[in-house]
Amino acid sequence: MEGAVALEGVTKRYGSETVVSDVSLTIPPGEFFTLLGPSGSGKTTTLSMLAGFVTADAGRVMLNGQDMTHVPPRGRGLGMVFQNYAIFPHLDVAENVAFPLSVKGAPKAEIQARVTEALAMVKLTGFERRYARQLSGGQQQRVALARAIVAHPRVVLMDEPLGALDKNLRYHMQVEIKEISRRLGTTVIYVTHDQEEALTMSDRIAIMNHGRIAQMGPPREVYERPDSTFVAAFLGEANLLVARRDGDRFAGPGGMPIQAGVGRVEAAEGRLFVRPEKVSIAGAGAGAGPNSLPGRVRHASFLGNVVRYEVEVAEGALVLCDAANAAGITLHPPGEAVQLSWRAEDSRLLAA
Amino acid sequence: MPIRTQGALLLLLPSLLLLAALFLIPIAWFLFGSMQEFATWSELVEEAEAVLFSGGVGRSLVNTGWIGAVVTLLALVIGYPMSYVLSRARGLAFTAILLCIVLPYFTSTIVRTYAWMVLLGRNGLINQILLGLGIVEEPLQLLYNRLGVVIGMTYVLLPYMVLTLYAAMKAVDHRLLQAAEGMGATPAQVFRRVFVPLTMHGVVAGVLITFILAIGFFVTPALMGGPSDVMIAMLIEREVEITQNWPAAAMMTVVLLAVTLTLYAVYSRFAEPGEAAR
Numbered sequence: 001m002e003g004a005v006a007l008e009g010v011t012k013r014y015g016s017e018t019v020v021s022d023v024s025l026t027i028p029p030g031e032f033f034t035l036l037g038p039s040g041s042g043k044t045t046t047l048s049m050l051a052g053f054v055t056a057d058a059g060r061v062m063l064n065g066q067d068m069t070h071v072p073p074r075g076r077g078l079g080m081v082f083q084n085y086a087i088f089p090h091l092d093v094a095e096n097v098a099f100p101l102s103v104k105g106a107p108k109a110e111i112q113a114r115v116t117e118a119l120a121m122v123k124l125t126g127f128e129r130r131y132a133r134q135l136s137g138g139q140q141q142r143v144a145l146a147r148a149i150v151a152h153p154r155v156v157l158m159d160e161p162l163g164a165l166d167k168n169l170r171y172h173m174q175v176e177i178k179e180i181s182r183r184l185g186t187t188v189i190y191v192t193h194d195q196e197e198a199l200t201m202s203d204r205i206a207i208m209n210h211g212r213i214a215q216m217g218p219p220r221e222v223y224e225r226p227d228s229t230f231v232a233a234f235l236g237e238a239n240l241l242v243a244r245r246d247g248d249r250f251a252g253p254g255g256m257p258i259q260a261g262v263g264r265v266e267a268a269e270g271r272l273f274v275r276p277e278k279v280s281i282a283g284a285g286a287g288a289g290p291n292s293l294p295g296r297v298r299h300a301s302f303l304g305n306v307v308r309y310e311v312e313v314a315e316g317a318l319v320l321c322d323a324a325n326a327a328g329i330t331l332h333p334p335g336e337a338v339q340l341s342w343r344a345e346d347s348r349l350l351a352a
Numbered sequence: 353m354p355i356r357t358q359g360a361l362l363l364l365l366p367s368l369l370l371l372a373a374l375f376l377i378p379i380a381w382f383l384f385g386s387m388q389e390f391a392t393w394s395e396l397v398e399e400a401e402a403v404l405f406s407g408g409v410g411r412s413l414v415n416t417g418w419i420g421a422v423v424t425l426l427a428l429v430i431g432y433p434m435s436y437v438l439s440r441a442r443g444l445a446f447t448a449i450l451l452c453i454v455l456p457y458f459t460s461t462i463v464r465t466y467a468w469m470v471l472l473g474r475n476g477l478i479n480q481i482l483l484g485l486g487i488v489e490e491p492l493q494l495l496y497n498r499l500g501v502v503i504g505m506t507y508v509l510l511p512y513m514v515l516t517l518y519a520a521m522k523a524v525d526h527r528l529l530q531a532a533e534g535m536g537a538t539p540a541q542v543f544r545r546v547f548v549p550l551t552m553h554g555v556v557a558g559v560l561i562t563f564i565l566a567i568g569f570f571v572t573p574a575l576m577g578g579p580s581d582v583m584i585a586m587l588i589e590r591e592v593e594i595t596q597n598w599p600a601a602a603m604m605t606v607v608l609l610a611v612t613l614t615l616y617a618v619y620s621r622f623a624e625p626g627e628a629a630r
Contacts, residue, residue: 051534052534053530053533053534072533073533073534073536074533074534074536074537074538077536078534080531080534080535082527082530082531082534083527084527086525086527086528086530086531088528088532088546088550089550090546090549090550090552099532099535099537099545100535100536103532103535103536103537103538103541103545104536147535151536
């Protein structure tokens with residue numbers, strides 16, 4: 001299976017600390033797969049085990065259907081984009097991009113052709129004889145990208161490649177990386193701590209926490225149907241309201257009956273999850289019922305396309321509500337009494 | 353900037369005064385004093401030609417350059433792997449290696465040279481071991497020849513080479529080495545195509561500083577060398593102390609000083625951190 005990647009129960013310990021714990025995942029050829037998590041979640045160590053810089057203590061690393069667990073990096077045939085680019089300062093752009101080919105002793109003519117092609121792909125034609133210190137951050141990023149794809153690897157690993165770029169450039173490069181990977185049909189394994197980046201670029205995301213995969217799935221699925229409060233809070237804004245057991249049902253703030261889309265909680269207390277943009281806001285008195293809470297606007301921030309309300313509900317709890325700034329909406333000023341509501345399928349009951 | 357420069361000058365003033373009083377003024381006085389022996393320029397040039405191209409001085413200059421070059425090369429060959437190990441060592445190992453390299457600094461060159469003489473002599477430790485093991489039939493002549501000078505000087509100069517190389521190696525970004533490995537380079541390729549080029553400025557600096565120090569050596573060649581291993585500094589000393597031909601000494605001093613300062617100018621150009629990348 002050219003381009004397929006799999007981890008089977010991979011574990012890595014440093015001393016008494018387990019940094020990656022029993023991670024399993026299967027990535028089909030051509031997928032753009034992101035490892036997302038806070039720093040220290042084990043995502044970089046997981047990538048290092050794929051690259052071969054770190055050897056797994058347990059489990060297997062499979063590349064292209066072959067067991068690569070104990071193969072050194074040079075035997076894995078991967079393309080790589082490193083954090084801080086790792087551009088060789090003593091080589092010019094063309095020599096940098098040629099590096100993966102020249103260490104394999106490829107013929108000069110082939111190297112020349114591939115380097116030209118790779119530089120054209122990242123729009124750096126004409127920069128061949130420059131050195132890293134003569135390039136901007138974005139251009140260095142492109143050199144790193146060209147160098148990763150020059151040998152036409154089936155799998156490319158990227159470790160926070162856009163971390164050092166400013167926001168505009170970042171967005172630009174996100175699109176470009178996605179574009180190139182799609183054109184080449186490369187499997188990309190992408191590490192980032194930026195949830196927005198992960199949502200924009202990925203076919204699938206694995207959210208890591210404390211060395212484990214907390215949840216894995218397509219961006220929309222993990223965003224809208226988180227399995228845990230960690231995933232809910234890590235991926236964007238989330239309302240996590242205290243939900244208390246009341247017989248075989250749960251009740252929210254002020255005893256509001258809850259009808260959650262999914263979720264089973266055995267404990268006496270759980271959390272009701274709902275995204276701010278799924279919460280509707282209306283004037284006071286509009287239909288009470290399940291998943292509906294009266295409250296008072298404490299803050300209204302006008303963000304342009306969205307108005308963000310901070311609404312104080314029963315027991316002093318705060319609910320965030322993002323109302324799209326659509327045509328003809330009424331704004332609710334601070335202090336106004338309002339009624340919040342959401343659909344059952346947009347909410348989930350999660351373990352606290 | 354001006355204020356900072358002023359402050360720096362003030363802090364450097366004591367050492368500048370010391371340098372002026374003990375080095376610059378005496379050497380200027382020595383050189384100008386010697387020149388005054390000549391009535392005209394042509395007389396001076398004539399004498400300079402006579403001194404510098406005389407057999408003894410010429411041979412000594414060649415000796416000095418040759419010994420300096422051999423010692424520098426040896427120090428580089430021995431020092432490069434040593435510095436590499438040092439740059440990778442951590443904790444106790446690092447302290448231990450560093451101590452081994454630096455500790456001899458605290459002992460005087462004369463003491464260290466005599467120690468080598470004990471080791472290398474006809475009945476010295478090395479010859480006894482070689483004889484005892486039956487490797488050689490007769491004691492090797494390790495002292496009072498070119499070999500002795502080279503061994504002694506290499507030993508004394510090694511720390512300068514090692515510490516200069518160490519500084520360059522410590523500055524190498526190890527992520528670059530890992531990146532090279534990840535892009536398919538073998539360990540030998542990582543070393544040759546990334547590590548060596550990235551430490552090249554250290555090699556140049558180490559070679560220059562070692563060579564500069566080597567060509568001014570006096571004690572070690574005087575004690576460990578033979579009659580044909582006369583280096584220029586020994587000749588200068590002889591002219592000053594024994595034959596009292598100060599003008600000749602002055603001319604040789606000028607040559608040595610000029611070579612040293614030229615090499616130093618090259619060195620300071622390379623040692624600038626901004627130029628490190630290339």
